[in-house]
Amino acid sequence: MADFNSEFWHWYIAILTVLSILACVWLIRWMTAGFVKKDETETTGHVWDSDLTELNNPLPRWWLGLFYITLAFGGFYLLLFPGLGSFSGFLNWTSTDxxxxxxxxxxxxxxxxxxxxxxxxxxxxxxxxxxxxxxxxxxxxxxxxxxxxxxxxxxxxxxxxxxxxxxxxxxxxxxxxxxxxxxAAMPAWEAPLGGERGVDEVTQYLLSLSGRATIEELAANGKTKYDTFCVACHGPEGKGNIAMGAPNLTDDSWLYGGSINRISESIAKGRNGQMxxxxxxxxxxxxxxxxxxxxxxxxxx
Ligand code: HEC
Ligand code: HEC
CATH class of the missing domain: 1.10.760.10 (Cytochrome c-like domain)
Known part of the structure; x- marks a missing residue:
């Protein structure tokens, strides 16, 4: 947004702001000029519900006063604080400071x-x-x-x-x-394990580690695969290794869920938790x- 730092935008914003304040002053003067004197009543000609007449009275003084005070406040504020384009105000205030x-x-x-x-x-x-x-x-x-x-x-x-x-x-x-x-870096194992069956076998073996029911023949093959691919990080007994953030697979406490589907998903697709x-x-x-x-x-x- 380098464009918005150019001189042009500074003047564009500053001039527009000053003009708006002046326009408000002009508007209020214009609106209060030409009203009828206090004791006369003039109507705008609008009547509702047969007798509700709109009078053309001047604005109350206190209200006008408030309006001028607001305008003066705006002027002072813009002199003291940043607001007029890139002018930083005489107090040199910044939000960062x-x-x-x-x-x-x-x-x-x-x-x-x-x-x-x-x-x-x-x-x-x-x-x-x-x-x-x-x-x-x-x-x-x-x-x-x-x-x-x-x-x-x-x-x-x-x-x-x-x-x-x-x-x-x-x-x-x-x-x-x-x-x-x-x-954490747990690679995806579906391909190295030879596809879905390999994943199922290792999953069954992991179930046996935490004492859950398993399909024996799958689990036996799973153990061979585990000993090849998984020991390096999860350890020979599946107890994990804190040097690599590899979890204990024997305690039946699962970071990514302990259902058969969840466990196979962890193995097939890998997991890469980040703290x-x-x-x-x-x-x-x-x-x-x-x-x-x-x-x-x-x-x-
Ligand atoms: C390179 C080291 C490494 C190897 C090899 C490895 N893992 Fe992991 N494993 C991890 C890490 C690290 C995590 C934790 C991932 C996380 O926290 O996001 C993990 C997580 C898991 C989980 C999820 C545990 C839970 O609590 O939800 C399972 C299941 C798993 N591994 C099984 C295996 C199997 C089966 C093998 C072998 C096929 C294997 N891992 C090989 C490092 C490894
Ligand atoms: C954006 C999410 C996020 C925030 C924020 C976060 N953590 Fe973690 N934190 C994780 C994840 C995910 C892990 C697991 C990493 C892995 O899979 O190995 C983790 C792991 C940890 C661990 C290691 C747990 C273990 O079993 O060894 C500790 C301790 C921890 N966070 C403490 C904190 C504290 C204290 C804070 C606040 C200052 C914090 N975390 C903020 C996501 C977060």
């Missing part, structure tokens, strides 16, 4: 508090009710949209209370998840508190 001052004032107030919390280890912070309250407020602002206001998650968004962790549940792991974000990085955006002090809050939730059970 005001915002930055407000932010600085709040930082000065809460900064020391956050700094104090940041120096406290997370395992100690979870015993500090005040700290957890601040953590909860941050959580509700920045995390609840994805993980839910009760932190129980939703399909594709992990439950943060249940003690099952993709990327590890130590205070440090949790803090890293929030600071740096996480990108956005919050470190730069929130700063380490807030992330530290958030990590304490989340760690605290998982310790409640």
């Amino acid at each position: 005001q915002y930055e001052k407000e932010v600085a004032a709040i930082e000065a107030e809460v900064g020391p508090l956050f700094a104090k919390y940041q120096q406290t280890a997370i395992i100690d912070l979870i015993k500090d009710g005040e700290a957890l309250k601040v953590g909860e407020r941050l959580y509700l602002n920045y995390c609840a949209t994805c993980h839910g206001s009760d932190a129980r998650g939703a399909r594709g968004y992990p439950n943060l209370r249940d003690g099952n962790w993709l990327w590890g549940g130590d205070p440090e792991n949790i803090k890293t998840s929030i600071m740096m974000g996480r990108q 956005p990085a919050h470190g730069e955006f929130l700063g380490e002090a807030k992330v530290h508190l958030l990590a304490a809050y989340v760690y605290g939730l998982s310790q409640e059970n």
Whole structure:
């Protein structure tokens, strides 16, 4: 929109604005001129309901006064504040300045508090009710949209209370998840597994890992395939690997749903959950508190 920064638009807006104000002044003078004197009555000739007559009386003085005050206010405002094209106003006020001052004032107030919390280890912070309250407020602002206001998650968004962790549940792991974000990479396996049947076989094997009913002959083939394709990330016993965010497949707790259809879909198409990085955006002090809050939730059970 570089066009709108040109001199032309500055003058276009400034002149139009001034002309509009002058036009209002002219309009009000024109409307008040030529009225009849106080004690005479003149009608406009309009009559309704046989006796309701419209009189041609001047506008009340107080009302006119208000109108002039509004116009004067407009004039002063445009001299003091930005509004007339690119003229910045004699007060040099800008919304950015005001915002930055407000932010600085709040930082000065809460900064020391956050700094104090940041120096406290997370395992100690979870015993500090005040700290957890601040953590909860941050959580509700920045995390609840994805993980839910009760932190129980939703399909594709992990439950943060249940003690099952993709990327590890130590205070440090949790803090890293929030600071740096996480990108899960579970490739699509339909082709390598030889199509739908291969997917079905591995799905049946996974069911057996969490103790669910399985079709034995499929599951046996599935185990061979699992040992070839899946061990690298999910481990020989299917317990997962927090270094890669690969979930435990034996606990019957499913991020993407535990029905046979959902599990085969995860295998066939792959899954690539993403946790956005919050470190730069929130700063380490807030992330530290958030990590304490989340760690605290998982310790409640
Ligand atoms: C390169 C590492 C890697 C390999 C190899 C891999 N996975 Fe995964 N798998 C992951 C990751 C990471 C996730 C989590 C995805 C997410 O959070 O979005 C995952 C998720 C899953 C899920 C969904 C779990 C849930 O809770 O909903 C299933 C099912 C699954 N994998 C099965 C398999 C099977 C079967 C194989 C072998 C055919 C396999 N994976 C091979 C990394 C891998
Ligand atoms: C845009 C949605 C989104 C937002 C916002 C979000 N997360 Fe996440 N988060 C995810 C997803 C998706 C994952 C799972 C990534 C994966 O599949 O590996 C995740 C994973 C995590 C994990 C790791 C869980 C585990 O099992 O290891 C933690 C901890 C976490 N988030 C905390 C937070 C906190 C605290 C906030 C607020 C600052 C937050 N998240 C904001 C989507 C989000």
